[in-house]
Amino acid sequence: MTATDVTGARTPEAADVITGARERIDTLDDRIIGLIQERVAVSAVIQEARITSGGRRVNLSREMDVLGHYREALGKPGTALAMTLLELCRGKI
Numbered sequence: 001m002t003a004t005d006v007t008g009a010r011t012p013e014a015a016d017v018i019t020g021a022r023e024r025i026d027t028l029d030d031r032i033i034g035l036i037q038e039r040v041a042v043s044a045v046i047q048e049a050r051i052t053s054g055g056r057r058v059n060l061s062r063e064m065d066v067l068g069h070y071r072e073a074l075g076k077p078g079t080a081l082a083m084t085l086l087e088l089c090r091g092k093i
């Protein structure tokens, strides 16, 4: 397969742009995944402390703040993203 086939571009110049930009996206995705894993670990510390103290795993008022933060930054899809992050961090509720 040629670079144009793989990228869907119709010219070698466009294929070069796409190939370079995809490398940057792959690097960004690796960083995003690393940050998500870090968030999961920090969230686990909070939940553990709360549960050990006799509290509940989930704190809905804080989740509303997190959802609002993402919605303000990213719009409606931000809410869906935050819900997915919360599910990764505390499991399904």
Ligand SMILES: O=C(O)C(=O)C[C@]1(C(=O)O)C=C[C@@H](O)C=C1
Residues within 6 Å of the ligand: 043, 046, 047, 057, 058, 059, 060, 062, 063, 066, 085, 086, 089, 090
């Ligand atoms: O901030 C907390 O109290 C947390 O437990 C962290 C966190 C989160 O991952 O953002 C996870 C579970 C809670 O329901 C609320 C928020």
